Amino acid sequence: MIKTKVFCLLVVLTLGFYSCKEQKTAQTDNKAIELSELTVSDIHKAYEEGSFNSEQLVQAYVERIKDFDGTINAITTLNPKALEIAKALDKEYKETGILRPLHGIPIIVKDNINTAGLPTTAGSLALKDFIPEEDAFIIKKLVEAGAIVIAKSNMAEWAFSPMHTESSTAGTTRNPYDTDYVPAGSSGGTGASIASNFGTIGLGTDTGNSIRGPSSHNALVGFRTTLGLVSRSAIVPLYLRNDVVGPMGRTVEDATKVLEIIAGYDSDDPLTKNSEGKIPTSYTQFLKKDALVGARIGILRELSDNDPDPEIKTLFEQSLSELDSLGATVVDSVVVPGFASLKENQWCAPFREDVEGFLANYVKNDSIKTIEDIIKAGSTSEFAKERLLRNAEHTGRWEDSEIPCLDAYTDTRRIAFREAIENVMDSLELDAIVYPSWNNPPARIDHFQEEYLGDNNQVISPHTGQPAFTVPMGFTAKNLPAGLQFLGRMYDEPILIGLAYSYEQGTKHRKTPNLQKAPTNGKLD
The missing domain is CATH 3.90.1300.10 (Amidase signature (AS) domain)
Known part of the structure; x- marks a missing residue:
C-alpha cells in the first residue's frame, strides 16, 4: 500500500493522472454490461468500484x-489485440491504483x-x-x-x-x-x-x-x-x-x-x-x-x-x-x-499533391505512387471514380486556378x-x-x-x-x-x-x- 501511494505521488508530479486509489476486484465475467450511452466518467467509476474491468468492457463492445x-x-x-491491451491496462491499474485520463x-x-x-x-x-x-x-x-x-x-x-x-x-x-x-x-x-x-x-x-x-x-x-x-x-x-x-x-x-x-x-x-x-x-x-x-x-x-x-x-x-x-x-x-x-x-483541390505526399511518406509502395496508380487500382464506387478523375485533372482553386491555394x-x-x-x-x-x-x-x-x-x-x-x-x-x-x-x-x-x-x-x-x-x-x- 505504501509503495502504491509513493508511485501515485510520482505520477502526479510527472505525468498527471485521472485517479489514484485502491480499486475493487471486477465482478463476475458473466454480468452483462449495459453499454447504452456509457461515458468515460461512467466507465472509470465502474473500474474504481469493480463493477467491470477493461477486458470485460472490450468484450462487451465486440459482441455488440x-x-x-x-x-x-x-x-x-x-x-x-484489443483484449490483450485491455488485460494489460487492467493489470496496470491493479498494480498502481492509477487510471490514466482515458484508461x-x-x-x-x-x-x-x-x-x-x-x-x-x-x-x-x-x-x-x-x-x-x-x-x-x-x-x-x-x-x-x-x-x-x-x-x-x-x-x-x-x-x-x-x-x-x-x-x-x-x-x-x-x-x-x-x-x-x-x-x-x-x-x-x-x-x-x-x-x-x-x-x-x-x-x-x-x-x-x-x-x-x-x-x-x-x-x-x-x-x-x-x-x-x-x-x-x-x-x-x-x-x-x-x-x-x-x-x-x-x-x-x-x-x-x-x-x-x-x-x-x-x-x-x-x-x-x-x-x-x-x-x-x-x-x-x-x-x-x-x-x-x-x-x-x-x-x-x-x-x-x-x-x-x-x-x-x-x-x-x-x-x-x-x-x-x-x-x-x-x-x-x-x-x-x-x-x-x-x-x-x-475551394481548392490539392488532392494530387497531398495524397501523393502521403503515399511517398507512409505507404512507400512503388506500384501506388500517383493518382493515376490509384485510378488504375480501381473502385467499386461510381461516385469515387468520378471524383478521382476530377481531382486528377484539377489541382488549383476551382473557380480560378491563377489564385494560389494557401x-x-x-x-x-x-x-x-x-x-x-x-x-x-x-x-x-x-x-x-x-x-x-x-x-x-x-x-x-x-x-x-x-x-x-x-x-x-x-x-x-x-x-x-x-x-x-x-x-x-x-x-x-x-x-x-x-x-x-x-x-x-x-x-x-x-x-x-x-x-x-x-x-x-x-x-x-x-x-x-x-x-x-x-x-x-x-x-x-
Whole structure:
C-alpha cells in the first residue's frame, strides 16, 4: 500500500493522472454490461468500484458490434489485440491504483488514420493492403492516455463525399436511426458506430463537413477545431489545407476529454506551430452547466433561412428559445458585410499533391505512387471514380486556378472571410454564432445526390479555419436527428465547449437509436 501511494505521488508530479486509489476486484465475467450511452466518467467509476474491468468492457463492445453491425455496416476492422491491451491496462491499474485520463476507453477510428498493425485503406482498393507500422501522432497520444483502438470505421472513399458513406473496401454505411437513410459522409462509419454504442468515442476527419455532418445526422457531438490545433500527420488527406481531425461522441464531456489529449504541436504538421501558447492547461475546466448564462449568441440567418426544411426550421427556432431560456441573449440576426461574395471561390483541390505526399511518406509502395496508380487500382464506387478523375485533372482553386491555394494563416481570401466574421462578432460582443448544421434532414441512400440539401458545414469554418461544434438539437417526425452548430473565433474552443455543454445539459436531446440485431454474416468473426 505504501509503495502504491509513493508511485501515485510520482505520477502526479510527472505525468498527471485521472485517479489514484485502491480499486475493487471486477465482478463476475458473466454480468452483462449495459453499454447504452456509457461515458468515460461512467466507465472509470465502474473500474474504481469493480463493477467491470477493461477486458470485460472490450468484450462487451465486440459482441455488440458482431450482433448489430450487419444492420448498419459501420465497422471495417476489429482490433485483434484489443483484449490483450485491455488485460494489460487492467493489470496496470491493479498494480498502481492509477487510471490514466482515458484508461481502458475503447475508441473507434476512421479508416484514414494510421493505426499500427491495422489496415488504413481510406476506403480504397489502392490501399487495401496498407498496414502502417506506426500510429499517427494523435493515436500515439491517445494510446499513451490509456485509450484502446477497438475498431476502424468505414468512410466515404478517399473522403470525397459529404453526402453518403460508401467505400470500395466495405460498401455502404446506413444511418442507425433509419437504415434507409445516409449517415452523411465521409466519417459516416464513425458517426453510425458511436451512435449505435459500438465504442465509447470516435475519431473523424473534416475537410468541409465530415465530422459535423455525420455527428448531426447521428445525434452526436462533433468538434471541428481550429485549423492548427490538432495534428493531421499520418492521416490520409483530402485537401490538407482544410483537413481537421477531431472527436465524435455522445456527450460534450467525452469529446472534450479526447480533445484535451490530442491538441498540441506536432513537428510533422507545421500548421500546429500556430497552436503554441493558445492551449489551456485543461479543456475540461470549461464544462460548466451555466455557461450560457449571460452569453451572447448571434443568429446567422443567411445560413439558417436558406431554403430550410420546415421541420428543421422548427427545430432551429426551438433551439433559439432554449438558448434564451438557458440564460443566453440571442442576437437576431447577424449580418456579415459581403458574406455572399466572401464565401465564394474558397475551394481548392490539392488532392494530387497531398495524397501523393502521403503515399511517398507512409505507404512507400512503388506500384501506388500517383493518382493515376490509384485510378488504375480501381473502385467499386461510381461516385469515387468520378471524383478521382476530377481531382486528377484539377489541382488549383476551382473557380480560378491563377489564385494560389494557401493555408488559413496566409491565404488573403481566407483571412478576409475570417476577419469579416470575427469583426462582426467583436462589434456585437458575441460569444458564438449559431445555425443548423444542416437545413435539411438526412437523404435516402438510394437518392443521396438529389436529396443532398442544406449542408451548412461547408460554408465557413473549412475556409476561415474557425472552430465549429455541432450538438444534437432534436429529431424530425421520422426520428431523424438534427444538429445545432456553434461557430467561434480562432482558438475559442474553451468558449465553445462551455456553450455546447450548457446547451446539451439543458436540453438532453440525444436519444439512442432503436437498432435491430442483424442476421449473422460472419463479416467480423
